[in-house]
Every structure is written in structure tokens, then in C-alpha cells.
Amino acid sequence: MSDGHIRLNRFEQRVVAQADEILSRMTLDEKVGQMNQLDPRWNREIDKLVRQSKVGSVLSIRSVSEINRLQRVAVEETRLGIPLLVGNDVIHGYRTIFPIPLAESCTWDPDLVERAARIAADEAAASGTDWIFAPMVDICRDPRWGRIAEGAGEDPTLGQAMARARVRGFQADGLAGERRIAACPKHYVAYGAAEAGKDYNTVDISERTLRDVFLPPFWAAIDEGAASIMSAFNEISGIPASANPFTLREVLRQEWDFEGVVLSDYNAVGELVAHGFAADLREAALRAVLAGIDMDMMGHAFPEHLVALVEEGAVPLSLVDDAVRRILCLKIALGLFERPYTDEGLEAQFILREDHRHAALDVARKSIVLLKNEGPILPLRTTKIALIGPLADDRAAPLGCWHCEGRPEDVETVLDGIRAVRPGCAVEFVEGCTVADDALDQVEDAVRAARQAEAAVLVLGENERMSGEARSRAYLGLPGRQQELLEAVVASGTPVVCVLMSGRPLVIPWMAEHVPAIVQAWHGGIRAGRAVADILFGEVNPSGKLTASFPRTVGQIPVYYGHKSTGRPFLGEGTVQFEQAYRSNYIDESNRPLYPFGYGLSYTTFAYKDLNVETPVVGMEDTLVVSATVTNEGELPGDEVVQLYVQDLVGSVTRPVKELKGFERLSLAAGESASVRFEVPISELGFHGLVLEYGVEAGAFKVWIGPDAESGLEAAFTVSAG
Ligand code: BGC
Numbered sequence: 001m002s003d004g005h006i007r008l009n010r011f012e013q014r015v016v017a018q019a020d021e022i023l024s025r026m027t028l029d030e031k032v033g034q035m036n037q038l039d040p041r042w043n044r045e046i047d048k049l050v051r052q053s054k055v056g057s058v059l060s061i062r063s064v065s066e067i068n069r070l071q072r073v074a075v076e077e078t079r080l081g082i083p084l085l086v087g088n089d090v091i092h093g094y095r096t097i098f099p100i101p102l103a104e105s106c107t108w109d110p111d112l113v114e115r116a117a118r119i120a121a122d123e124a125a126a127s128g129t130d131w132i133f134a135p136m137v138d139i140c141r142d143p144r145w146g147r148i149a150e151g152a153g154e155d156p157t158l159g160q161a162m163a164r165a166r167v168r169g170f171q172a173d174g175l176a177g178e179r180r181i182a183a184c185p186k187h188y189v190a191y192g193a194a195e196a197g198k199d200y201n202t203v204d205i206s207e208r209t210l211r212d213v214f215l216p217p218f219w220a221a222i223d224e225g226a227a228s229i230m231s232a233f234n235e236i237s238g239i240p241a242s243a244n245p246f247t248l249r250e251v252l253r254q255e256w257d258f259e260g261v262v263l264s265d266y267n268a269v270g271e272l273v274a275h276g277f278a279a280d281l282r283e284a285a286l287r288a289v290l291a292g293i294d295m296d297m298m299g300h301a302f303p304e305h306l307v308a309l310v311e312e313g314a315v316p317l318s319l320v321d322d323a324v325r326r327i328l329c330l331k332i333a334l335g336l337f338e339r340p341y342t343d344e345g346l347e348a349q350f351i352l353r354e355d356h357r358h359a360a361l362d363v364a365r366k367s368i369v370l371l372k373n374e375g376p377i378l379p380l381r382t383t384k385i386a387l388i389g390p391l392a393d394d395r396a397a398p399l400g401c402w403h404c405e406g407r408p409e410d411v412e413t414v415l416d417g418i419r420a421v422r423p424g425c426a427v428e429f430v431e432g433c434t435v436a437d438d439a440l441d442q443v444e445d446a447v448r449a450a451r452q453a454e455a456a457v458l459v460l461g462e463n464e465r466m467s468g469e470a471r472s473r474a475y476l477g478l479p480g481r482q483q484e485l486l487e488a489v490v491a492s493g494t495p496v497v498c499v500l501m502s503g504r505p506l507v508i509p510w511m512a513e514h515v516p517a518i519v520q521a522w523h524g525g526i527r528a529g530r531a532v533a534d535i536l537f538g539e540v541n542p543s544g545k546l547t548a549s550f551p552r553t554v555g556q557i558p559v560y561y562g563h564k565s566t567g568r569p570f571l572g573e574g575t576v577q578f579e580q581a582y583r584s585n586y587i588d589e590s591n592r593p594l595y596p597f598g599y600g601l602s603y604t605t606f607a608y609k610d611l612n613v614e615t616p617v618v619g620m621e622d623t624l625v626v627s628a629t630v631t632n633e634g635e636l637p638g639d640e641v642v643q644l645y646v647q648d649l650v651g652s653v654t655r656p657v658k659e660l661k662g663f664e665r666l667s668l669a670a671g672e673s674a675s676v677r678f679e680v681p682i683s684e685l686g687f688h689g690l691v692l693e694y695g696v697e698a699g700a701f702k703v704w705i706g707p708d709a710e711s712g713l714e715a716a717f718t719v720s721a722g
Contacts, residue, residue: 007225009260019328067128087131094123097406103522105152110165117169126176126346135166137217144197146471149503153547160220182227242268248292269299294323364531379538382454392459400523401468417533467503543639545600549593561709598708604634611713632668
């Protein structure tokens with residue numbers, strides 16, 4: 001769907017020449033100023049510092065008039081008139097809030113995700129933002145980590161597709177007022193592998209896993225033209241990511257030839273001291289700049305120490321020049337020198353536009369995952385409903401983490417949605433309890449309401465403050481008294497549907513066993529409630545599929561589909577091995593997740609048949625072609641996300657039991673069949689082998705086409721050495 005986007009990490013000669021010309025006129029102080037990013041919320045002297053050319057970029061201001069005012073100081077009151085770059089966290093929408101990125105990824109629809117990103121960029125551009133600190137492309141296999149909400153889940157192939165889509169959307173051509181925006185994939189790298197799911201925690205990871213799993217989405221974002229990259233807070237096997245010469249210089253600059261800007265995360269340079277990697281802020285600045293950081297976000301290390309470090313000869317001037325050239329190239333390429341100010345009339349034209357709100361609804365509908373539907377109880381045919389739960393009419397929770405300018409008053413709740421979709425339906429709403437504490441006890445009222453209704457819809461889960469940065473959780477069940485509320489309402493005997501709003505996969509074994517229908521709605525943005533109601537009443541057929549496995553218990557974490565075989569593979573319940581000891585399993589729990597990656601139900605059923613490997617033997621330069629027929633066997637039209645997985649059976653190093661290599665969202669009318677044909681270049685089946693070089697190895701493979709990572713039709717093919 002791309003109508004063009006701008007690549008911002010390769011610059012034309014004209015741009016570089018202009019940057020060099022400016023550079024030639026700059027003092028060392030002015031150069032170091034460009035490498036400093038400040039957050040005016042925490043700095044009362046910001047005007048003075050900008051006027052003294054000590055600031056190259058600001059973050060987290062979102063008032064156009066304030067941005068223009070500060071920009072005027074930079075452009076009109078400094079010697080060189082270099083405009084500021086204005087950065088903001090626009091993670092899933094600016095004012096029109098879309099579902100959280102984890103939910104967006106459950107659409108498996110990169111074009112739609114690109115559209116959402118473009119709308120966010122249009123609104124952000126109209127409000128004076130030049131630089132978006134997104135996409136967050138951290139692979140995460142641990143739902144305890146609150147930031148799983150911000151990414152695209154556990155899989156590198158899907159992660160790459162989503163990373164590309166978001167970069168295209170953010171850096172789209174022709175944004176509001178012909179302004180341009182730079183993307184900033186983050187957090188480089190392996191931040192999502194934090195030990196025990198605790199934010200900012202240590203990461204100890206092999207170079208092979210880093211290269212096979214965690215680096216690919218960053219590479220994809222850069223390959224798509226992303227302007228910049230943000231270095232992470234965590235250490236990577238002993239060396240903090242924000243002063244890591246291997247990831248920042250060797251991989252990023254040398255192997256990937258990245259010419260864009262490297263920005264540290266918030267005070268990540270300063271935190272090198274707490275890591276025990278630098279004795280003081282001076283050494284922190286030294287190690288970060290030598291490793292390849294171009295701009296220090298709120299670290300104060302560069303502004304305080306870099307000039308002296310260069311003057312002492314500890315930091316070569318050429319390093320500073322390279323960093324400043326990159327920053328200037330970006331400012332030039334964004335058009336900031338020609339158009340530093342934002343037209344203050346633009347916001348009114350773009351913010352919360354009707355087509356934006358409609359797109360938010362479209363994404364919300366497609367991101368909802370139907371986890372269970374016994375009976376089937378859904379879609380609801382009842383006319384008398386008890387709507388229960390602390391999130392059923394909560395206007396803040398659907399905004400999720402990092403909701404930028406999103407406002408509760410923009411949000412449609414599930415109660416609003418039901419009233420809009422089924423105005424004739426009698427709804428009794430009982431909050432029941434609060435999300436996080438025991439401040440409210442309406443359990444008895446809820447049970448009474450359920451008894452009097454034909455069906456009870458419970459809206460439960462996490463509020464907007466329970467996921468995102470610094471929101472790791474050790475218990476992943478329903479917080480507060482919600483489980484008690486749920487069990488009491490189920491005991492009423494009235495059929496129950498649970499709508500789960502959350503920023504992560506929750507651990508819900510009791511619900512999965514006792515509740516006939518479960519709708520995973522995530523934090524679905526401003527149109528969440530309407531989208532949920534559309535699904536509940538069958539106005540929309542659910543089509544989302546999980547992008548992160550749902551554990552049965554916290555003790556299984558990390559549980560993900562692309563694990564290794566081990567020397568004692570566990571072959572699953574129902575096989576003889578289940579009773580066998582000395583296998584890689586638990587004595588008290590299944591190995592399987594509660595709901596696997598790729599899983600999601602529909603109100604219709606899809607049958608897979610005729611798997612055909614058109615290329616049973618393929619050479620290294622060839623393309624694997626595999627097809628299957630998918631039939632909508634039900635009575636409703638529906639969308640199915642068809643998935644292609646492979647397994648490389650034997651390698652110079654061990655390989656995952658399954659790897660996603662393709663997917664396609666199909667729309668099928670009732671009774672309709674379609675042939676899905678995947679073409680995968682063999683070069684995409686490679687990995688980092690014995691000597692850590694990427695390559696494909698000849699040999700036998702399995703291939704599956706199916707509806708999720710645990711099922712599907714299976715066949716085989718061989719990659720020949722030729
Ligand atoms: C987060 C980043 C974010 C930055 C600026 C940090 O704490 O880790 O994701 O972009 O703050 O707000």
C-alpha cells in the first residue's frame with residue numbers, strides 16, 4: 001500500500017556537502033551542543049541553553065506554539081541558526097490512539113500497520129514533531145516484561161515485517177504540511193531479553209542468538225531507510241548496549257553500513273556509572289562516544305565532558321565531526337533548514353480526523369484475538385446482558401502504555417460500544433471491583449445482575465499503568481480482586497464471556513477452563529469498545545492471531561514456539577513419552593503454552609488441504625514454492641492468517657523446531673476456497689552457523705502450512721548444495 005517513503009540513512013552528495021559546509025564553521029562547543037538532547041520538562045534553563053548552542057535536539061514537547069517558540073530561539077538567536085530536532089514517543093498513535101503495538105502485530109497485516117503508523121506520523125508532524133522514537137522492535141519472549149506491549153511479539157520474521165511497515169509509515173512522503181519525520185527503531189539491542197523479565201535487567205546472550213533472533217528487526221528497519229537508532233539501557237553479556245563497540249560499531253556501522261544517527265536512551269550514557277562500566281560521568285562520555293553514540297539523551301555526559309575529552313586528545317575530533325555530520329545531514333534531509341517552523345493551523349486539520357478514527361477502529365477490530373468460543377456462545381444473540389468488570393466502562397485503560405496525546409474522553413468503552421451496536425439490548429452494568437486493589441466490593445451485585453441476564457460479559461485485565469516501561473510483573477494473573485469476581489459470576493450459572501484487556505499475555509488457566517468464551521482485546525486504543533462490541537455481536541468476524549505465546553503458568557516462561565529440540569525432546573501429551581521420565585519437560589506442567597503463537601479463532605472454520613511442495617529439491621539460489629488450499633467451511637465470511645513454517649532438521653549448529661517464513665491474510669466468503677502460494681527465497685532459510693557467518697546449509701527440511709505454530713499440514717523438501 002506504500003505510497004512512498006523517504007530513506008533517511010543514505011544522503012545525497014548535496015546534503016553531505018551542505019552539512020560539511022556548516023561543520024566547517026562550527027566551534028567544538030557548538031559541535032558538542034548538537035550531540036546533546038534535552039527534555040525541557042526537566043530543564044528550566046532550556047531557552048538559555050538553546051541560545052548558547054548547547055542543545056541539538058529536544059524531546060517530549062508537544063505544543064506546536066512552544067515548539068515554534070523554542071525553534072525560533074535556535075534559528076534566530078544562535079550564531080549558526082541550526083534548527084532543533086523535536087523528538088517524541090509516538091508509539092501507537094499521537095492523539096488518535098491505535099491498539100498497542102503488540103495488538104497491532106496480531107493483525108498480521110503490515111499494510112494496515114503501515115497505515116496506522118502513517119496516521120500517527122501525520123498527526124505528529126502537524127504538531128511539530130520531527131523525530132519519532134519508534135518502532136520499538138525488541139523481540140520479547142517474556143510477558144513479565146511490561147514492554148512486551150510496545151513490540152511485535154516473539155518472532156523475528158513477523159518482527160521484521162512489522163518493523164518495515166512502521167518505518168515506511170513514519171517516514172512516509174507528503175506528511176502533514178509537507179513535513180517529514182525520522183523514525184528511531186529501538187532499543188538496540190536485546191533489551192527484550194532482560195533476565196527474569198525485569199525492566200533494565202542484565203542480558204546475557206550468545207552472539208548467535210543475537211544475530212539470528214534479536215538483530216534482524218533492527219536490520220530490517222534500517223534496510224527500509226530508518227533515520228536513526230536508539231541504543232538500549234541493558235548490558236549485553238557484560239558490555240552495556242549504550243557503550244558497546246561490537247553492536248554499535250562492528251555490526252551497525254561496519255557490517256550494516258548504517259549512516260544514520262545513533263541516539264542513546266534516556267540517561268543510558270549516565271547510567272554507565274551505575275552499571276559499573278565507567279567510574280564517573282567523564283568516563284561514561286568517553287566510553288559511549290568511542291563506542292559510537294552520536295547523541296546523548298538526557299545523560300549530561302556529553303555536554304559536560306566531551307569538549308574537554310577532545311581537547312585532551314582522549315576523543316579524536318573526527319569522531320565528533322562524524323556524529324555532528326550525521327545529525328546535520330538528518331536535519332537537512334528533513335527539510336528543517338528550509339522550513340523550521342510548523343504551521344499552527346495544521347493540528348486542527350489532522351488531529352483526530354474522522355478517517356483516522358475509522359482506521360483506529362479497523363485496526364482494533366483486526367487485532368482482537370478470539371481465544372475460546374465453546375458452544376459457540378459467540379456471537380451473542382441475547383437481548384439482556386449483564387456487563388461486569390472494572391474495565392467495561394474505563395476510559396483510560398484502552399489507551400494503554402505510551403499513549404502520547406491520547407485522552408480518556410476520546411475513548412469508546414465496551415459499554416459505549418454495546419449501546420452503539422445493539423441499542424435495543426438491555427444492559428445492566430456493574431463494575432464489580434477495581435482493577436488493582438480492593439477498594440470496591442460489588443461482587444454480590446455482579447452475581448445478581450448475571451443471574452438476571454441471559455449472558456454475562458466480563459471485561460477484565462490490566463489498566464494502562466500495568467504495562468510499558470518499568471511495569472514488569474511477577475504475577476501474571478488477573479490483578480486485584482478480578483479473579484474472585486470472575487469465579488463468583490461464573491458460579492451464577494449464567495453463560496459468561498470474558499473480554500481481556502491487557503498489555504501482555506496474561507496467565508489465565510482457570511478462565512481457559514471454566515469460561516466458555518474469551519476475547520483477547522488488548523489495550524485497543526480509542527475505538528476499543530466499539531471494536532469489542534462489533535466482535536461480541538458478530539458485526540465483525542474475529543481474525544487476529546497471537547504474536548506471543550500465552551503461558552499456562554509463570555514457571556514456563558520463556559515459552560515460545562521457536563525453541564530448540566534439545567537432546568531429550570518432549571513430544572507432547574498423548575504420546576508415550578508423556579509418561580516417560582528424563583525428558584525435557586516438567587513433572588507438574590505441560591510444555592505447551594495455553595495458546596500458541598499464531599493462534600486465534602474465527603466465527604467460521606477454515607480447512608487446510610492439498611499441501612503441495614512445488615519445489616521438493618531446491619538449490620541455494622532458488623525459491624521454495626509451497627501451496628495449500630484453504631476453504632472457509634462455515635456460514636460466515638471471514639479472514640484467516642495462513643502461516644508457513646519450516647524446520648531445518650540438521651545443521652552445523654542446532655536449529656529451532658519451527659521458524660515462521662511466510663504469512664498471508666486471506667478473506668474468504670462462506671464456502672469459498674483459495675489456493676495460498678508461498679514463495680520463499682532459499683537465502684532466507686539461513687542462520688549463523690559454526691563460524692557465525694550467515695548462510696544456508698544443504699539438507700532436509702520440514703515445512704508446514706497451517707493456522708498456528710502448533711498445527712498445520714506437514715511436508716518435506718531438500719536444499720541441495722548446488
Ligand atoms: C524509554 C524510551 C523512550 C525514552 C524517551 C526511555 O525511558 O526507554 O523508549 O523513547 O525514554 O521518552
